[in-house]
Amino acid sequence: MNVSMTINGEAVSREVEARTLLVHFIREDLDLTGTKIGCDTSQCGACTIHVNGKIAKACTLLAAQADGADITTIEGLAENGEHHPMQTAFWENHGLQCGYCTPGMIMASAAFVRDNPGASEDDIRHYLEGNICRCTGYHNIVKAVKQVADAAAGGA
């Protein structure tokens, strides 16, 4: 079957099997390998992307379900060659080690802070439950997200 969508501002259209998962479509058909796979059971959040502005775990959707959607992956988060503030904050706060959870973490956190400027540390820890990191103990991830959340509240 044919699916068409916009990914990182670009229109794409491909033939896929009906059962193709969105995460496989993105990684294998479009070669956008920044979106990761860390589990088979929708726990880890490594595959987190934005679908029509909302976060989604790309391993829980079929490519067909995203027909017509507007999708952003980690590769499309920077604008005009400038890192998204969440990317910068992860870098500045040593919010990543192996980097495998990072694309999903950044995508989830960017959407969260956009919708919840000024979020507290508790809010952030609670929200990040759907994203697993095995390296950082979450400490510096939380710090990075808090920094952006504070800045967003200050600017509002």
Added chain:
Amino acid sequence: MALRSMVGANIKRKEDPGLINGAGKYVGDIKLPGMAHVAFLRSPYAHADILGIDRAAAESRQGVHAVITGADLQDKWETVPVAGGRKARANYSHYAISAERVRHVGEIVAAVIAESAEIAADALDEIVVDYAELPAAADLLTAYAGAAPPIFAGLDSNIVDTGEKKSDDVDAVFENAPHTLRQRMHSQRVAGVPMEVRAVLAAPDAVTGGLTLWTSTQIPHGVRSALAEALRLPENTLRVIAPNVGGGFGVKNQLYPEEMALAKLAQLHNKPMRWSGTRAEHFISTTHGRSQIADVEVAFDDEGRILGLRLHVIGELGAYPPFYDIAHLTGLMATGNYDIPAVHFKASNVFTNTVAVAAYRGAGRPEAIYYIERAIDLVAGELDIDPANVRRRNYIQPDQFPYKTPTGSTYDTGEYEKNLDTALRAADYHTLRTEQAQRRADDAGSLLGIGMATYVEMCGFGPYESGVVRVEPSGTVTVYTGTSPHGQGLQTTFAQVVADEIGADYDDIVVRHGDTSSQPVGVGTFGSRSLAVGGSAIVRASKVVREKAIKIAAHMLEAAPGDIEFADGEYRVKGVPGSSLSLSQIAKRAYSERLPDDIDTGLEGTDFFRPPDFIYPFGTHIAVVEIERETGLISLRDYFSVDDCGPRISPLLVAGQIHGGLAQGIGQALLEQVIYDEQGQLLTGTMMDYTMPRADDFPHFSLDQTVTETTLNPLGAKGIGEAATIGSTPAVVNAVMDALRPLGLRHIDMPLTPRRIWEAMQSA
């Protein structure tokens, strides 16, 4: 960045720009033209004979290139490397695709090669294997007791390896001691669970007739050597690449059957092939950690001085373990930070029909520290002495170093009491105890527990590590290391070291790793060794460069080499500040025709560092927990970690290692457990069943430090990768048991889930 003294500076990582935008390439992200995909059929039984395999239906599926069984390859390769030398490999191993018998759930029995990963996975369902199931030795204690059949022919029991160390007077000490106590403790089976599941891509190399293998490993050189042997290929025709690796924690520290299989199949079919494991495959096929049961017995006097220790460790090996050393490492650290004169240590290593138990962050040392730190708290409880004071009374004193332990370690340096006091101050310990007394007096609904642990660990494993520092003609610098970082940030740390050692600009340094075709032969990244051993190799290689640069500078400045000094990042005539040369100016000359005859062309150094012995970082952790009486729900209120790893080259990265270590150690204390049933079926085979720590399981971590250098390497640095995992597990368990002490509860085995706590409270 012209900042001098990069060492010790808090700088952003060199690694991150390529990772925060999704550009990082892990094995599963790499595609080669014409690449086929491999899927593995794995045994559903813990112990069974393979009577026959019918692959006709699978093989006739569209898009399937071939279905390969163990019988097809049996004479074409060696068995999988296992611990115990040649005899063990002949008798206690298996082929990467097993041919006759399987000994754990998840063992590979066939491989499908297909056009796509989906087709390969679909075809697995159509392979029919005729198994004859055998009774399984799935439970450690049953297997230890001899109540399960030996898992290998020719064995009398499943206990394959033992070790014992006994002080002459230990039995007399126990007989005459004013007090003794004993406790059985479990350091339960846990899984490393790096977020990147193992994956392998193999491609034939037409030039060498060998192969290139991309694999998610901590030891590319080790994989190359072991693979060469297993596949009977010359080592120099193999190239092993560890690209971005998504975490290791010890479980990517050996040659795996999948690496052998992909290499062999790519070679036979003359085609690149990739296998990207699923998380379910990961849990059943990647080695687990810990899984020890220990009988701990201490003899002590009225003041809490420990007079003697008996420790018998029953360690699980699973099937096909890559090492037997884990329980022996536990023995080497059995006495922890304490001067215990008489010790009896015994290890019994036991085969079971489960996936192998091998290295996991700390490997053997977390277990040792867990036992002794729990024992110290039990002594404190028995005598009603503050646990900090019991520790204080037993510490090895600073003037006793180097200190030989009764089980055979030699601790390099340490200042344990100073470290403890720093932690007590950081936590405001006495105020916490006052709050606790008040709480107890009020009979509050929530119990407050304060727990501490002091740890020491042995790390910086040899036998050597390598480094190359090359100043390019332009003056930029390329560094190659034999270590293989996978999150540790060594590109950053090593660049900091080199910048200071030779006067290079930090921003002009590129650090490369993880490719056997360009790195010097090296060992890898595990056992908290990369900075202490790998960094020291780089210091030595830098010294070669610096000495040569001084020679060239002397020639350029028309001075004697003895009159040239390297200071402030520049090379100059001593006492003549205006005469300085930069590294770039010297590099230009080093590759020019204007060198005198007695100086060779080029400006680079290769060197190795062979550590004379292990190094022993230490620290004190204090955990504060609240337990809801009604539900047994535990929340970690505060956490204080005071770690001493010597001087910190990259303080930001050291803190990151501590945070991650804490999360894993606390995870073992409170959340994580791998469970097999009595048939050897894995019950915790997904992230739905195996509890991974989440962000809201942790409080803000408060970190502090003391600094005690080692004398055993040129950086003075000790390891930090595993330290926090080691300290945190006992600190948290001690805190929980401290909260429950008024109820008369002495010990509960990990993980301390609300259910276990609640049940214990009911029975109290």
